[in-house]
Amino acid sequence: MANTTHADHAHDHHDHKPHGLKRWLFATNHKDIGTMYLVFACLMFFLGGSMALVIRAELFQPGLQFVDPQFFNSMTTVHALLMLFGAVMPAWTGLANWMIPLQIGAPDMALPRLNNFSFWILPFAFMLLLLSFFVPGGGPASGWTMYPPLVLQMGDGFPLMIFAVHLMGASSILGAINVIVTVMNMRAPGMGLLNMPLFCWTWLITAYLLIAVMPVLAGAVTMLLTDHFFGTSFFNAAGGGDPVMFQHIFWFFGHPEVYILILPAFGIVSEIIPTFARKPLFGYETMVYASASIAFLSFIVWAHHMFTVGMPLAGQLFFMLSTMLIAVPTGVKVFNWCATMWKGSLTFETPMLFSIAFLFLFTIGGFSGLMLAIVPADFQYHDTYFVVAHFHYVLVPGAVFAIMAGVYYWLPKWTGHMYDEKLGKLHFWLSIIGVNLLFFPQHFLGLAGMPRRIPDYATQFADWNMVSSIGAFIFGFSQLLFVAVVWKAVRGGVTAPQRPWEGAHGLEWELPTPVPYHSWDQPPPPSVIAQGVTH
Amino acid sequence: MAEPNATQPPMDARERARRVRRGAIALGLVAFAFYVAFILLSVSGVRG
Numbered sequence: 314m315a316n317t318t319h320a321d322h323a324h325d326h327h328d329h330k331p332h333g334l335k336r337w338l339f340a341t342n343h344k345d346i347g348t349m350y351l352v353f354a355c356l357m358f359f360l361g362g363s364m365a366l367v368i369r370a371e372l373f374q375p376g377l378q379f380v381d382p383q384f385f386n387s388m389t390t391v392h393a394l395l396m397l398f399g400a401v402m403p404a405w406t407g408l409a410n411w412m413i414p415l416q417i418g419a420p421d422m423a424l425p426r427l428n429n430f431s432f433w434i435l436p437f438a439f440m441l442l443l444l445s446f447f448v449p450g451g452g453p454a455s456g457w458t459m460y461p462p463l464v465l466q467m468g469d470g471f472p473l474m475i476f477a478v479h480l481m482g483a484s485s486i487l488g489a490i491n492v493i494v495t496v497m498n499m500r501a502p503g504m505g506l507l508n509m510p511l512f513c514w515t516w517l518i519t520a521y522l523l524i525a526v527m528p529v530l531a532g533a534v535t536m537l538l539t540d541h542f543f544g545t546s547f548f549n550a551a552g553g554g555d556p557v558m559f560q561h562i563f564w565f566f567g568h569p570e571v572y573i574l575i576l577p578a579f580g581i582v583s584e585i586i587p588t589f590a591r592k593p594l595f596g597y598e599t600m601v602y603a604s605a606s607i608a609f610l611s612f613i614v615w616a617h618h619m620f621t622v623g624m625p626l627a628g629q630l631f632f633m634l635s636t637m638l639i640a641v642p643t644g645v646k647v648f649n650w651c652a653t654m655w656k657g658s659l660t661f662e663t664p665m666l667f668s669i670a671f672l673f674l675f676t677i678g679g680f681s682g683l684m685l686a687i688v689p690a691d692f693q694y695h696d697t698y699f700v701v702a703h704f705h706y707v708l709v710p711g712a713v714f715a716i717m718a719g720v721y722y723w724l725p726k727w728t729g730h731m732y733d734e735k736l737g738k739l740h741f742w743l744s745i746i747g748v749n750l751l752f753f754p755q756h757f758l759g760l761a762g763m764p765r766r767i768p769d770y771a772t773q774f775a776d777w778n779m780v781s782s783i784g785a786f787i788f789g790f791s792q793l794l795f796v797a798v799v800w801k802a803v804r805g806g807v808t809a810p811q812r813p814w815e816g817a818h819g820l821e822w823e824l825p826t827p828v829p830y831h832s833w834d835q836p837p838p839p840s841v842i843a844q845g846v847t848h
Numbered sequence: 849m850a851e852p853n854a855t856q857p858p859m860d861a862r863e864r865a866r867r868v869r870r871g872a873i874a875l876g877l878v879a880f881a882f883y884v885a886f887i888l889l890s891v892s893g894v895r896g
Contacts, residue, residue, distance in 0.1 A: 423868040486879050494871040498864055524875055528883035535883075536890055547890050562886060 330830045338433075341425035342830065343410045344727075346432050350407030351720070353435060355796070357399030358713075362789050364392035369751075369785035371768050372778050385768035386454035391442065393457035397574065398481040399439050401708065404716045405577045406431075406488045409516050412723065413492065415821040415828060416510045418501025418837045423494040431487035438480035445470025445477075456766060458563055459534065461548040461556050465541050475538045482527040489523035492516055501820075503839035507598065508846045510819050514601050515580030518608045522569045522576070525612075530566040533559060557622055564615035572611045574708060576604055578675075578715030579646060582668045584819070585722050586650050589665035590657030591816040596649040603642035603649075610639045620688050621695045629688045636686035643679055647672065662814070663737035667718035670710055670745050678706030681756065696766075699759025705752045710745070717744075717795060724802050725809035729827030732802040736794060743791035750784025820845045 330336060330345075340346050367388050371379050380388070410428065414421055422428050446452040450468010453459070459478075464471070496517045500509070509517075536547040537559070546552025548559045579600075587594045594600065616624060616632040624632075650672055659665070681703040685691050694700060724732050754777035759765075763774045770778065812822045823841050824832050 424872060427872070486876075490872050490875045490879075493875060494868045497871060498868050524879050525882060528879045528881075529886050532883045532886035532890070536887060558890060562890065565886075 340429055340432075341421070343414050343421045343425070343428065344828065344830065346422075346425075346428050347407045347410030347412075349432055350403045350410060353432075354400050354404035354407060354716075357395050357403070357439065359792070361392050361395035361400055362792065364388045364395065366785060366789050368392065369782040372770070373782040374779065375770055375772050375775055377769055380768070382768045383451060383454055386456075386766065387446070387452035389766050390453045390456055391446075394442060394453075394478075395439070396708075397457065397570070398478075398485075399435070401574050401712050401716070402481075402485060403435060405516070405519070405574075406485075408512075408577065408581070408716070408719050408723075409488075409492055411727065412821060413495060413513055413516060414499070415824065415832060416513050416819055417496065417499060417504055418820050418833050418842065419495060419499035420831065420834045422491050423499050424491050427487055428491055431484045431491065434480050434484040434487075438477045438484065441473045441480070442477035445473040448473065458560075458567070459537065460563075461537060461540065461559050464537060465549075471541060472538065475534045478534050479531055482531045485523050485527050489520035489527075492520040493524070496520075501833070501836035501842060503842045504820075507601070508842065510580070511583035511594065511597070511600055511604075512577065512580035515576040515583075515604050518604050519573050519576045522573050522608055522611065526566040526569045526573075529562060530570075533562045533566065536562075557619075560619050560622060561616065564618045565612075567618065568615045569608070569611040571704075571707070572607055574712045575675075576608065578671065578712050579604060581715045581719040581722070582650065582671055583646075585664045585668045585718055586653050586672075588722070588814050588816040588818075589660050589662060589668075590654045591659075592653055592657040594649070595652035595655075596645070599645055600649055603645040606642040607639060610635060610642070614639065617686055617691070620691045633686055633688050637683060640679065640683055647676055658816075662721075663732075663734060663741055664718045664722035666738065666741045667714045667721065670741070671714045671718065674706055674710030674714070674745075674748070678703055678708075678711055681706065694759060696764055697759035698755040698763045698765055701765050702752050702755035702759060705755070709752065710748050714744070720795075720799065722814070723821070724799065725813040726821060726824075726826055726828055728802045729809055730802045730806035731809050731813060732798050733806070736798045736801070740791060740794040740798060743794065744788060747784050747786075747788030747791055751781055751788050752784070754778075754781045754784075818845055 330342070331339070336345060337349060340349065365388075367380060368385065371377070371385055410422065413419075442453075448469040450470055452470055453464070453467060453474045455464035455467065459474075467474070496509070496513055500506075506514075536545070539545040540547050540549055540554070546554035548554050548556045550556060583594055583600055614632060614636045616628060617636045620629060620632070661669075681699070685694055685700065685703060721732060721737055758774050758777050758781070761774065763770055763778075809826045811824075811826050813826070820833075820837055820842065821828070823837060823845060
């Protein structure tokens with residue numbers, strides 16, 4: 314059998330790996346770099362999460378309890394930057410590093426040294442960002458959107474934050490270049506683009522989005538830097554500039570960024586649902602076209618974040634309607650996932666539970682997004698907790714749950730051990746109860762008029778804030794279970810078979826478990842590729 | 849539905865390395881062009 318031969322071959326000659334610190338510092342192996350990305354993302358997730366707990370502790374009841382308002386604003390700002398650029402994006406890059414070469418039959422990423430470089434930029438970027446807390450003026454407190462003129466009033470931490478954002482952007486761009494050239498050039502002979510698993514497809518589209526929009530963010534923050542230090546007036550009204558222009562540029566980056574965070578989640582869920590439904594994915598090609606349509610539309614909706622700033626009626630209509638249009642390809646996806654499960658032999662292991670939760674809760678986030686797209690309604694909801702509830706429903710039970718689903722799904726393949734299913738399910742149930750207690754009441758708070766980014770509030774908002782904070786602590790602490798499950802599986806446990814999930818298809822499952830350090834050094838033969846392609 | 853294409857010839861390693869390098873440089877230039885273009889657009893926006 315081709316895969317057995319490959320396994321023997323791999324174990325005989327190609328399982329040598331460097332040891333000690335050098336293995337990680339000079340890593341060029343896609344699995345090592347993927348692991349480093351995932352560990353880094355996990356650290357940032359807990360750091361950003363602890364900031365969220367500071368926020369929720371402060372908001373547990375009205376009045377100022379624990380932190381002063383300036384520090385509270387720093388917490389909201391840095392929590393967002395850490396979660397977006399430090400946790401979710403690196404987690405996706407980690408999963409891409411681990412899985413894309415395995416899924417397309419490539420021995421590694423196309424540019425392994427660039428891969429190492431793009432990872433090692435990240436720790437320095439976040440060190441700079443966190444260093445800003447210890448300089449006069451304190452950490453960034455302008456919100457992650459960094460709107461001028463507020464952001465220009467920052468203390469000595471300002472250049473540190475700007476440099477950190479530049480570095481995060483550079484890392485993402487280099488990672489994206491690597492993904493594109495890998496997918497376009499390193500696929501095994503016989504693996505056509507429309508044979509690739511959905512995770513590779515959604516990552517390819519994400520990588521193009523990254524190349525297009527991260528430089529726009531870099532341009533925006535470069536202009537902030539020159540406004541602050543070199544006397545330019547890009548965004549300074551007194552000098553003939555326009556602060557609203559920053560908002561346009563920022564959201565031209567910011568809205569596609571949302572899809573950068575969520576498209577790979579679509580890919581992972583499209584892998585997991587067919588596995589545990591024991592049916593091929595319904596409408597593979599429409600999934601690919603829907604992902605591409607979402608990516609395209611994400612470029613023409615940015616000003617829906619700015620309805621209250623003021624714009625012509627034609628502009629409001631255009632951005633409202635284009636935003637609503639995104640519901641069409643997204644609806645196609647949701648329909649396809651439901652159709653895949655329809656009459657399938659469903660089982661509910663932890664990855665499937667997280668995927669189904671993703672399906673329901675991401676859809677709730679999508680619906681509240683549609684509400685926000687309606688201009689007159691947005692005038693009411695803008696800058697309230699309704700917005701906070703909306704994007705957290707998209708990003709937490711959306712992106713974060715999909716990352717966890719992916720880790721549970723591939724963990725046996727990576728470690729060679731089955732994870733503890735009971736603990737995994739406990740983690741899932743605590744997470745889903747916690748996340749809904751945390752974010753659902755924020756819809757009510759927003760509709761009742763509670764503004765976002767404030768450390769104190771009127772007593773009428775007290776009850777739901779208390780519920781939300783209790784949910785935050787349940788969700789936050791239950792994530793320690795996730796670390797425990799992963800740690801346990803890394804250390805040992807029941808040996809995982811080559812294909813731990815009977816419904817799993819794809820090239821990664823044709824490799825031995827755990828995946829050898831060097832895999833697919835000989836491309837898989839077309840018969841093996843055909844076995845993996847079920848759509 | 850696309851069938852795996854068994855007739856696709858394997859790419860020569862040197863040719864592949866060349867394509868990878870060329871692709872990476874092209875994408876890097878595209879990213880750099882976006883960076884410069886948005887700054888230039890903003891300059892003209894300020895003047896306008």
